[in-house]
Amino acid sequence: MKNLYFKKTVRMLLISFLTTGAAFAGNYCNGYEQGYKSGFQKAVGVPGYDVVVPLCSPQPISEFEQQERDYKNGYDQGYKEGQKKGKEELK
Numbered sequence: 001m002k003n004l005y006f007k008k009t010v011r012m013l014l015i016s017f018l019t020t021g022a023a024f025a026g027n028y029c030n031g032y033e034q035g036y037k038s039g040f041q042k043a044v045g046v047p048g049y050d051v052v053v054p055l056c057s058p059q060p061i062s063e064f065e066q067q068e069r070d071y072k073n074g075y076d077q078g079y080k081e082g083q084k085k086g087k088e089e090l091k
Helices: 002-044 067-090
Strands: none
Touching: 002 067
16 A cells, blocks of 8 residues: 555656746757857858758756746857857858
8 A cells, every 4th residue: 555655656746846847948949049050040041041940959957037047048059059050051
């Protein structure tokens, strides 16, 4: 009986952890996507160039109330990586 209770508790904690992490990663990944596109387009010199964005890089550990900063951090990281990839494409 204790084993069943333990399994249910662990399962609920795991589900809660995974869904919370996905919600907080959303702002970072949205910023990353926009930054990657902007950086790539700037590097190749073609505004509006459609680019395939890779999965966002891992988000740095941050406080929960940093949604705007998470977006900015994601944008900055994506911009750097997109610009680097765009320069590689031109070679």
